[in-house]
Amino acid sequence: MNKQDGLRIGQQQLAEAWQRTLPNTIHETDSAIVKPDEANEQTLRVTIQTAGHQMYSFDFSVRYVDSREVRVELIDVERDGRSVDERTDIIQQLIQDYTRHIHECAQTLHAVTNA
Known part of the structure; x- marks a missing residue:
């Protein structure tokens, strides 16, 4: 990642922005928890819990490749x-x-990550 295209927001602020925004993009009955990844400042940890009797919990690593693109890994x-x-x-x-x-x-969140 070059300096011009890097994130221009701190990891904690980014996690908070994701925590506010992600619940609006997933099913309204599901829930999400977003935390900074302590090992990598370009990465967030996202946990999505499904609603209902299934009770699945999905843990993802979301790493910013640049200010626009994320790499998502289960x-x-x-x-x-x-x-x-x-x-x-x-x-x-x-x-x-x-x-x-x-x-x-x-x-x-592109407006936030590219500010």
């Missing part, structure tokens, strides 16, 4: 606090859905 999927097989169709569909919502949130 860290773990849990159900009732236990890791589950991520290869099932329903889990893969949810992962794709949440990844899309995370990218939408990054686009929404």
Whole structure:
């Protein structure tokens, strides 16, 4: 990442902006928690919890490649606090859905990350 295209916002402020914005881009019955990644100042940790009886929890790493683009990686999927097989169709569909919502949130926050 070159200096001109780097993030111009602190990691804590970025996490707070994501925490305010992401709930508006995911399903209204789901919940999200966004925290700074302590190991990398360009990265956020995003946990999305599904509503209803499924009780899935998806942990993502969201790393800024530049001020506009994020790289989203799935860290773990849990159900009732236990890791589950991520290869099932329903889990893969949810992962794709949440990844899309995370990218939408990054686009929404472009004015903040590029300020």
